[in-house]
Amino acid sequence: MDRAETQAPPEALTVVPLRHYGLWVGTAITLVILGLILKALATNPAFDWPTVGKYLFHPSIIRGLGQTLLLTVTIMVLAIIIGTIVAIMRLSPSRILNAFASAYIWFFRGAPALIQLIFWFNLSLIVREFSLTLPFVGTLFTIKTNDVMTPFVAAVIALSLHEAGYMAEIVRAGINSVASGQTEAAGSLGMNHRLILRRITLPQAMRFIVPPTGNETINLLKTTSLVTIIAVNDLLYAAQSIYARTFETIPLLIVVAFWYLFVVTILSIGQHYIEQYYGRSDQQQGASLGEMLKRAFRFGRMAQPA
């Protein structure tokens, strides 16, 4: 450095960048492919963009979208609750609880979602009716399985049990990621197991639980399209019902894909802010959620022009 300064002022030196020929070739090929795709999208009549526009906000498509969102939210909430319980059982000192939780995860995560879905839908083949009978009182009530197990209920049960298998592993990994010293310190302050779990372990585990849970939610949103097979009126089913009649298959699939991508985008943005919220103790200055959002948006504006 010293020598360079004595020979010439640094600003007088020209830097010749290394030529990345491979990069240029790669870029050129990518641009050509991109051009071909765009041309196909624009000129191939099968895509039929006006029809896409016509159905994008079609009432039955919007109703299907609502059903898909309802399914996703209901299943995810149930899966988080069941998964957390299974994870806590998995970490329990009781061998039986531990083995039960392991078996649960092995089975419900291992068996394909589609098979579980069809199984629950056909539960009446195993159990015809549910009834509550008490000695000396007699049968209090009886319900036919087929009356309870509507396609929607079957979808919710099957997919929440399946999803809970994944959530249990995510929650377990999160709880394990919290240093054991935290539990010891809480214990030495006289906090009991439940209090420690609720106030100390789980909140810290959240930072490790939230990102994969976001991924799971996005995954689940798309997995719910499987319910089409048991005739739940979700987004894909709504589109299928239309193109079965009109044969406008490709435009309607584009409509469906558009809505899935739209919701996934919204979810990804939401996930980003939730992650920031749970990572706040990592940041240099203490920040409330409000301050953090403000900072996040300012950062976003700065990043855009570049």
Add this chain to the structure above:
Amino acid sequence: MTSKAENQARFGVPDNSMVFARGVRKSFGNVEVLKGIDLNVPTGSVACVIGPSGSGKSTFLRCINHLEEVSGGVLLVDGEFVGYDLRHGKLYEVNNKLLCQRRADIGMVFQSFNLFSHMTALENLIEAPMMVKGMSKAEAKEKAFALLERVGLSAKADAYPRQLSGGQQQRVAIARALAMNPKVLLFDEPTSALDPELVGEVLVVMRDLAESGMTMVVVTHEIGFAREVGDQLIFMDRGVVEERGEPREMIANPQSPRTREFLSHVL
């Protein structure tokens, strides 16, 4: 509370004893880590425990608040077993609620601070008083501010542990333990994880506590602190108390060759 008097008579616990140990043993599997420890810490006094790593001093400290269960012997805090009740000559394990109540009276300060990393300093201090003792938020906060003031960190109330230096974190951890009004404070190598220039600020707080009459059991490598603040010094080696005595005397003139050798390394 007849059990307290009964214990005192039965085990010959001296009056005014806060921590009393007789023949305390602890094994992990086949390895016996503590081979019969005797100790009496009178209320208001400071006992310093020194010794090479692996001598069992931290394990003994963790036995006092039942973070580890003892395998044998008698270990009483304020005249009572922490994890058990003595009835009809048998030790009954106490339920969780009672264990938590007794632990709340025994403060502990850890080598690695163990501040709750998702909470600010203030939140760390008010958590247990509110959740365990049912103190109101306003009261807990008032007390927390007073304690932060006492350890010289009132300006850092809203800082998260990661934003604090090691010395500051350990001072918050001491304040957190004090927030529960413990009868006794256990220190597990409180300055061992600190940069040398940060050790002093923690020792100042500990000395201040000792002078205010807090009963303390301190596992430490700080011989200077043991000499100036300790009322008794215990040298542990390989699971036994090798030597004990008045700190100044013992440091100046150790009797056991093991003690002499150890002190020559750390002084």
